[in-house]
Amino acid sequence: MARISDETRRNNERAIRQVMEQLLAGGVPPGGKCDIKTLATQAGVARTGFYPKKNRDGSPRPGPYQHLAEEFERRLTGLRETGVIPDPRAAQIERLKEQVSGLKERLAARDTQIDGLTDFRERALSQIAAQRVEIERLRDALAAPSNVRALPNSSRASTPYGSCS
Numbered sequence: 001m002a003r004i005s006d007e008t009r010r011n012n013e014r015a016i017r018q019v020m021e022q023l024l025a026g027g028v029p030p031g032g033k034c035d036i037k038t039l040a041t042q043a044g045v046a047r048t049g050f051y052p053k054k055n056r057d058g059s060p061r062p063g064p065y066q067h068l069a070e071e072f073e074r075r076l077t078g079l080r081e082t083g084v085i086p087d088p089r090a091a092q093i094e095r096l097k098e099q100v101s102g103l104k105e106r107l108a109a110r111d112t113q114i115d116g117l118t119d120f121r122e123r124a125l126s127q128i129a130a131q132r133v134e135i136e137r138l139r140d141a142l143a144a145p146s147n148v149r150a151l152p153n154s155s156r157a158s159t160p161y162g163s164c165s
Contacts, residue, residue, distance in 0.1 A: 009064060015043040016068050024075055026086045034076060034087035036069055 004012070019042040023034050032038035040047040050069035053061050063069075076086070085091040142150055 004064070012043065012045050012049075013065065013068065016040075016045060016065060019043040020068065020072050020075075024072075024079065024086050026088065028087050028089070033089065036072065039069075039072060 016039065019039055022042070023039060028034055029038065029042065032041070036050050037047055040050060045065065049063050049065040051063050052066060053063055055061055079086055085094060
C-alpha cells in the first residue's frame with residue numbers, strides 16, 4: 001500500500017478534526033452515529049487509519065490517525081460523563097430506557113395495588129358468605145322448636161338511621 005504525502009496527511013487530519021467537532025457538537029448525519037466509522041466516512045479517509053498497525057517484523061506501530069481516534073473517544077467520554085449525549089439517536093435511546101424503567105415501576109405498583117384489592121375482595125366475599133350462613137342458621141333455629149324466640153317488631157319505635165330489615 002502506498003504511503004501518503006505529508007500534505008495529504010495534514011489535509012486529512014484537518015478534515016477529520018472538522019468532522020470531529022461537528023459530530024461532538026451533535027451534528028450527526030442521518031443514518032450515522034457518533035463513532036469512528038462515521039468520523040472516517042464523513043472525513044473521507046479509510047477507517048483503518050484510526051487503528052494500530054503491525055510492522056513487517058510483527059512489532060506494533062500506531063495508525064496514521066490513531067491519535068485523533070483516541071482524542072475523539074476521550075472527548076466523547078468526557079461529554080457523556082457530564083451528561084451530554086451528542087448523538088440524538090443515542091439520547092433518544094437513553095430517554096426511552098428511562099421511560100421504560102418508569103413504566104415498569106408504575107406497572108409493579110399497579111400489580112401490587114391490584115393484588116391488595118383482590119385480597120380485600122376475597123375477604124369481603126368470605127365474610128358475606130359467613131354472615132349468610134350465620135343468618136340461615138339463626139333462621140333455622142328460630143323456625144325449629146326450641147327456646148329461641150324472635151323479638152317483637154316495634155312499628156311505633158323509629159330508628160334514627162332507618163330500618164335494618
